[in-house]
Amino acid sequence: MDFPETRWSLIGRLAEQPDQVAVVMELYADPVGRYLRHKFSAEKGGARLDDVVQEVLVYLMEHPELLARAKPGEIEAGQASRFRYFIMTLAYNAARNALRRHTHGREMNAAMGEDGETTVAEALAIARQPTNEAVLAMDRAWAESVLAAAWRDLAAWADDGTLEAEIPRILRENLMDGRNLRDICADLDMPLATCHRRLARGRTYLQKAIADRLRQAGEINLTEDGSAACEVLLGALRA
Known part of the structure; x- marks a missing residue:
């Protein structure tokens, strides 16, 4: 984006x-x-x-x-x-x-x-x-919104062919639902090695979507990578 x-x-x-x-x-x-x-x-x-x-x-x-x-x-x-x-x-x-x-x-x-x-x-x-209470509530609302937008970006990339079509499903079921990657592969009739690659690629693009939005909002600087951006976001959600 x-x-x-x-x-x-x-x-x-x-x-x-x-x-x-x-x-x-x-x-x-x-x-x-x-x-x-x-x-x-x-x-x-x-x-x-x-x-x-x-x-x-x-x-x-x-x-x-x-x-x-x-x-x-x-x-x-x-x-x-x-x-x-x-x-x-x-x-x-x-x-x-x-x-x-x-x-x-x-x-x-x-x-x-x-x-x-x-x-x-x-x-x-x-x-x-x-106040600490206000910060927690406002940070959580912001983090939920950024994460939801990042998932929409991921779905759009899958729709336009930038990413393989099954990547959002693999990522969501593994990261959000906690499903074992072997079980996901079995459902998709996909080799485990391929599923691993899809998962890694999806994580990279999800981090990119998060980082792009946080940089644009001034939450992280231009030199911070996607993993740092995710930590900023997850920290607000875990609080």
């Missing part, structure tokens, strides 16, 4: 080029949605939470000046995750507003007041010094 420029360069231009917000939101819409569904888990089972998530994403899309408040130039090296803490907290505040208004019989609206100053300031403060 090609990423022409980093997330930070896009965020840095939002104040002057608000049309770039769509590109930024494409990166964060899924993890933000996952985080909101975790935070408002009591709302699961109804359509209202889905409506809230959509309302929040639309609100953020329409207010790039709020995201531009992240000021990427002020983020120190190794702290790229602060933007996701900022945007997820901003989204949480907006969702809370929408749910409160809905509960009181008003139109469901994620707006943060006339200028959003209070909730934006709160989100910036949390991004600078989040």
Whole structure:
């Protein structure tokens, strides 16, 4: 997957080029949605939470000046995750507003007041010094989203012939389901040596997909390899 420029360069231009917000939101819409569904888990089972998530994403899309408040130039090296803490907290505040208004019989609206100053300031403060509980929840939502996207990349490579068609199945059954490789080979009527090669090739491409996304988001630097990227991701999922 090609990423022409980093997330930070896009965020840095939002104040002057608000049309770039769509590109930024494409990166964060899924993890933000996952985080909101975790935070408002009591709302699961109804359509209202889905409506809230959509309302929040639309609100953020329409207010790039709020995201531009992240000021990427002020983020120190190794702290790229602060933007996701900022945007997820901003989204949480907006969702809370929408749910409160809905509960009181008003139109469901994620707006943060006339200028959003209070909730934006709160989100910036949390991004600078989040609690351990908040970090775990936000990191997990981010990691789940990146991993899901990496699996989609793998499936796309299998569909277009970049990878052998059976690689996603081999990888998923071995890594996710814990199945023995010999049993997988038997199901596929494939020699064990071939299955080993398919597994190794699939792992390499899955690591590439993860690393590409983490580099683009500023989570790892250009010199770190795929195994380092996977450790970053798995660390968040294991926490």
